[in-house]
Amino acid sequence: MIIEIIKGDITQIKADAIVNAANTSLLGGGGVDGAIHRKGGKAILDECIQIRNKQGGCKTGEAVITTAGNLPSKYVIHTVGPFWKNGKSLEVELLQNCYLSTLELAVRNDVKTIAFPNISTGIYKFPKKLAAEIALDIVDRFENKEQIDKIIFVCFDDENFKIYNDIIDGDFEYE
Numbered sequence: 001m002i003i004e005i006i007k008g009d010i011t012q013i014k015a016d017a018i019v020n021a022a023n024t025s026l027l028g029g030g031g032v033d034g035a036i037h038r039k040g041g042k043a044i045l046d047e048c049i050q051i052r053n054k055q056g057g058c059k060t061g062e063a064v065i066t067t068a069g070n071l072p073s074k075y076v077i078h079t080v081g082p083f084w085k086n087g088k089s090l091e092v093e094l095l096q097n098c099y100l101s102t103l104e105l106a107v108r109n110d111v112k113t114i115a116f117p118n119i120s121t122g123i124y125k126f127p128k129k130l131a132a133e134i135a136l137d138i139v140d141r142f143e144n145k146e147q148i149d150k151i152i153f154v155c156f157d158d159e160n161f162k163i164y165n166d167i168i169d170g171d172f173e174y175e
């Protein structure tokens with residue numbers, strides 16, 4: 001499995017799946033969620049509404065999959081990251097669950113290439129370095145990683161881009 005760190009806009013990435021930092025309503029919001037729904041078009045929202053009708057949205061730490069509509073990728077996997085409160089409200093475990101449930105859903109749908117945004121580090125205020133460490137750690141420990149060819153971390157801001165590169169250049173090892 002290859003890990004790639006890039007700086008850019010996730011809506012432009014052509015991968016089997018891109019990941020959305022959604023909210024529990026699945027009805028769209030600000031940040032990357034807004035960009036994905038805006039550029040992906042109504043097909044994504046329609047499927048999100050169907051999922052809502054069936055299971056009542058998406059819980060924090062869980063993930064659901066829809067079409068990517070007009071986006072260049074095949075699927076959007078929507079996962080709901082935790083809002084950072086004080087670090088004592090299971091934020092770490094919930095963010096770990098986001099990455100893990102997304103990867104598991106990806107494998108179940110035969111997704112070989114997947115692009116992640118920096119979940120929870122925008123409006124949800126999760127500390128960026130800790131969030132990056134969690135993301136890379138969960139990917140590294142993922143038990144089915146031989147079933148995924150490439151994971152792209154798409155950083156939108158310079159700070160996240162630097163943090164990911166610093167961690168990768170440090171003591172993380174991937175095969």
Ligand code: ADP
Binds near residue numbers: 160
């Ligand atoms: P959250 O509510 O999970 O914090 P945000 O969308 O506010 O979600 O932020 C998550 C991350 O996505 C932030 O690091 C933000 O800079 C980034 N982001 C915003 N727009 C885009 C985009 N078009 N492509 C990739 N990342 C984006």
